[in-house]
Amino acid sequence: MNPLISAALVALGLPAALALLLAVVPKLRRTGKPAALLSILGSLLALSAAGWLAATWLHDPKQVLDLTTSWLPQSGKSMSQVGVHLDGISVSMLLVVAIVASCVQLFSLGYLSDEPAPALGRYYAYQSLFLFSMNLLVLAPDLMQLFLGWELVGATSYLLIGFWFTRPAAGKAALKAFVVTKFADSGLILALITLVAWTGSFSWNATLPAGGAEWLALFLFIAVMGKSAQFPLHIWLPDAMQGPTPVSALLHAATMVAAGVYLIVRADPIFAAAPHVRLFMTDLGAITALFAALIAMVQTDIKKVLAYSTCSQLGYMISGLGAGSLMGGYFHLTTHAFFKALLFLAAGAVIHAVHSNELSDMGGLWRKLKFTTVAFVIGSLSLAGLPGLSGFYSKDLILEAVHESGNPLALGLLMATAGLTAFYMTRTVVKAFFGKPSHAAEHAHGPGPSMTIPLLILLVPAIGLGWLAGPMSKLYGRSYAFHLDTIGMVTIALGLGGIALGWLIYGMGLLQALPRAFAPIARIANGSTVDDLWALSYSKLGMGLARAIAWFDRYIIDGLMNFLGWLFMWSGQRVRTLQTGNVQDYLYAVFGAAALIALWGGWR
Amino acid sequence: MTAILLISSALFCAGVYGLLSQRHAVGVLIAIELMINAANLLLVGFGWRTGGAFGQSFALFTMAIAVAEVVVGLALILLMYRSRGDVQVDQATELAQ
DSSP: OOHHHHHHHHHHHHHHHHHHHHHHOHHHHTTOHHHHHHHHHHHHHHHHHHHHHHHHHHHOTTOOEEEEEEEEEETTEEEEEEEEEESHHHHHHHHHHHHHHHHHHHHHHHHTTTSOHHHHHHHHHHHHHHHHHHHHHHTOSSHHHHHHHHHHHHHHHHHHHTTSTTSHHHHHHHHHHHHHHHHHHHHHHHHHHHHHHHHSSOOTTSOOOTTHHHHHHHHHHHHHHHHTTOTTSTTHHHHGGGSOHHHHHIIIIISTTTHHHHHHHHTHHHHHTOHHHHHHHHHHHHHHHHHHHHHHTTOOBHHHHHHHHHHHHHHHHHHHHHTTOHHHHHHHHHHHHHHHHHHHHHHHHHHHHHSOOBGGGOOSGGGTOHHHHHHHHHHHHHHHTOTTSHHHHHHHHHHHHHHHTTOHHHHHHHHHHHHHHHHHHHHHHHHHHSSSOOHHHHTOOOOOHHHHHHHHHHHHHHHHGGGGHHHHHHHTTOOOOOOOOHHHHHHHHHHHHHHHHHIIIIISOOOTHHHHHTHHHHHHHHTTHHHHHHHHHIIIIIHHHHHHHHHIIIIIIHHHHHHHHHHHHHHHHHHHTTOOOOHHHHHHHHHHHHHHHHHHHHHO | OHHHHHHHHHHHHHHHHHHHHOOBHHHHHHHHHHHHHHHHHHHHHHHHHHOSSHHHHHHHHHHHHHHHHHHHHHHHHHHHHHHHSOOBGGGOOGGGO
């Protein structure tokens, strides 16, 4: 077997084996630390395999390797292929997932050090299961295996959000995330059924009937809206912050929510033939980006700020993909995975230090947590799009693409979002790390090495990945060289303006009228307007439809059956009086009938 | 020949009338015998008309079967009397239950 394929199988199989081992050997799981170290070792091995693959592909980006076996045979040919599919896109995504997953697993060792041993073991079993599921999704040779991975990451997301299942809020959040994404996943199931009905296979390269691509792309995009938290299906993501912070970093910022974006990149042949859906994606992505950024401005919980920011950045990616820039959307996925994981882990270090998510419990933390402050600030600057940091390049690519697609509305929304992003990240940084220390912040303690090392590792791509845009672009068959033009300069100006404004208001205490103007936004954000709209549409539309169907079922379907039953009972009652038991009555009938037959014969 | 047909028809109709109107089981049995004999009369009559012994011999067969039938019928009536205490046909309506 090709050694490259073996490496991919290691990245896929090792986490699966570890998850299975931890699941079926409770003794090992309950030891806690050893189970954790085993899982970290597995993720590091998967990382080295992925790193080797990525290095190979950087030398030869055009290479495509497959190891697949047929599945679901039907009339001589197989509908589906399962196995590993290695090309530039899957290899680079594999590396992103492996890096972030390894960092997060290492970080969790420090973050969850207060957990009892059995819970720690359970956590690492879930983590290994997640790594396997995500790699299954990433390496999928067709949509069927991708769907399996997609559902598995959804299930692990449920398990990890509800990790502290004794908290009612965590249980509810896990359920909400599961239900909302499953609701959206019906689109993916619909797409699979349509695809197999039209082409007889689950391949995204199959030739489709005319106009079919629009429908397929729409169905797929519904699933993407759920998984990648696009408006109005984003409602589960902020609640998912009930999970441990490293989980938020891995699943709900860097990798799992990006699976939707990855799906669009994979199914590009379908989306490329669907201009209407792409236009819809561009607009919806831009709307999500701005909407989530507005809400992020008024959040008081540091994780919620980052959650809405994730939502907003996913909007960017979707918008870029809608504008036809595969590279823009996918490159932003990559850079975002690193700087957002960095931000979440830094926020985790802060939360670990002050034992609270609230920004008001922080403040002045830079004295106690110097390294964490540096990491968070650099992550924020990368997110805000400061030139030279990775976020700037990928954001610029998307804005250029949206500009070229001739969609000034979406471009305007996204540019406004860029300014807002810089503003709310400055607000968060100032509130958490500068200003007057709160009571909790006075007693903060610095993170241990298992928490600082992952931050250090993630700092490297968060700063430098943008410069690798050229070589990275070859991985997905594009060529790219950065050049600064008007849009780039306006974005820089907006970003710097946002930072300056944020510093003026929250750092220096000027322009206090402006935060008060945000009060209506705060009402929308905290009154969970979108959730209420969903609840209303459920109680009115869903229940109304259900009632109408119930009425139809009760009175039309059941009514017909009951009428038939009654008819036969009634006619039976009438007919039974004919049966007297008297032989001579029967004989009357026999002779009467014989006489009638004889008469009829004579008549003819 | 017409006379034979008329007598036979009359005999059969008398049998049917008896079958439907008699309440006593023995009466019913006698009515059945009347109907069998109407058929026998026809067999013999047509046999006489066409010549040969075919009609007569068939009538003999019928008589033999009628004897067997009477035996079965009387046995039934006897059993009916033993189990019910009477032999009124219109009282025996257990089939309706």
